[in-house]
Amino acid sequence: MTEQYISSDEFKGLLAGAAGQVNSALACLLEKHAGIHSDLKRAMAYSLEAPGKRIRGAMVLWCCEAVCGEIMPGAKAAAGAVEMVHTYSLVHDDLPSLDDDDMRRGQPTCHKAFGEAMAILAGDALLTFAFEVLAVEISDAEAASKLISVLAKASGGAGMIAGQVADIAGEKSGGGLEMLEYIHTNKTAKMFEAAAVMGGICGGASKEQISDLRGYGMAVGLGFQVADDILDVSASSEELGKTAGKDAMQEKITYPAVVGLDESKRIANDLADKAIESLSSFDGKADVLRQLSIELLSRSR
Amino acid sequence: MTEQYISSDEFKGLLAGAAGQVNSALACLLEKHAGIHSDLKRAMAYSLEAPGKRIRGAMVLWCCEAVCGEIMPGAKAAAGAVEMVHTYSLVHDDLPSLDDDDMRRGQPTCHKAFGEAMAILAGDALLTFAFEVLAVEISDAEAASKLISVLAKASGGAGMIAGQVADIAGEKSGGGLEMLEYIHTNKTAKMFEAAAVMGGICGGASKEQISDLRGYGMAVGLGFQVADDILDVSASSEELGKTAGKDAMQEKITYPAVVGLDESKRIANDLADKAIESLSSFDGKADVLRQLSIELLSRSR
Structure with missing residues (x-):
């Protein structure tokens, strides 16, 4: 294992702190969202305020801090927007005609709690609200225009949604490593990349810094998904807060299924190293980002 | 009937021309959208390129022209974004768990043609792409930030989606005129209002002009929906390009159901007058907008 940049305990404290900041930004933004239909707001808040890890939001905050030494107010709004888009994607992916999941973040999925129509509309409203937040806040x-462009590209038809389409098409097709990389890059890693770049934009990063953060976010995002695939094989539903073993049940292609468990762990390790290397021009303020890549990897060990 | 500002024939020609400009903007934007998943792109294009009237897009172009005398390049992108959001809303509203419609714009609905999962994802991708287009183009x-804010507010949880939620809740509830106005204002009129304001922004409108265009768009949007309710009672499915009589079948609350057919026509007439009054400070370049309100109304006579 590589060296520790900060202790795991300290990291856990920092992540909890960042998640707290993201959560209060989300609550505040939703509260300010005047005129929203009350039934809809309940469904949006139910999914948005469920206990997520807020890793993408934390990455926005920390990348901003790594660049300029503090968490700018815009970074909190951007972190909120990223978590809104992530949450909408979970709400829609869980729908009966997609992954058909019953549990998410330790509670019934949005459509199980509010019905399918409301879950579709709550997802739509969360996605729309993310862009409103960036334009208004x-x-x-x-900066707003750049942030919107980065978030829309990462989450749209040439990003996250492309990954989801390929994921559905890839079920039972027995696609190989190339398809797996396409799915994970698009479905997961591009949103991490966007989170890192958006944090950089909020901190006033240079072009070179943005490019480094892009490399960091992409490596962490891919590593996160490999670790997630490994966890789905080895952890219980209770530990995950969602149905375990679903990937295999749905015959989704995953790293352990395609390259085996040992090779999957080696790939996750390499990606953690790559993430850390991407930050070589950053000083100690980026240690929490370096440790993040180690912690995400160690989930799967 | 009020006076004609331009002849109906000339208006039809102008609308066809505007629709052509909107269509070519949409085709061009989708073509430029690199990296999009090909299956997804097919579903997006299927719904986006179906023969719509493009009234919202035309309104963006014409409001820009009414303000500055020409259709600025930004107005075409904005018109495209408005039509993308409108199309996504149709794709999602037609889903089995929402309005469960089989036909739209004279062809099978997106989920009938591509399956439910793909229709959900194609809708999501169209919505996301609308904001990307505004941020990039x-x-x-x-201006980009303002346009995104206006479009997101009009189409989000305090706008179009709120109207859709109320529409679903209002089925069979026997809600009165107040609920009807809430639904139509949110579900339909706010997007017309946004289209008018966005056209104004693209033309560099003053605050007063934006305010006038806001009033115009809202009146036309409400009138359009009243006319649509009347048409659903009186026209055939073939004429509509979608299932006729569905409102009554689903016991949706509509103007004819709540206030009767004659009163509905009177309301539509009043709204056309109000729309025209809103444009009193504009010169002859706004005649096409004035005629639009008359033409939309006359659909229902």
């Missing part, structure tokens, strides 16, 4: 219009 | 970041 980011006072520098240049 | 509008070179003036201040």
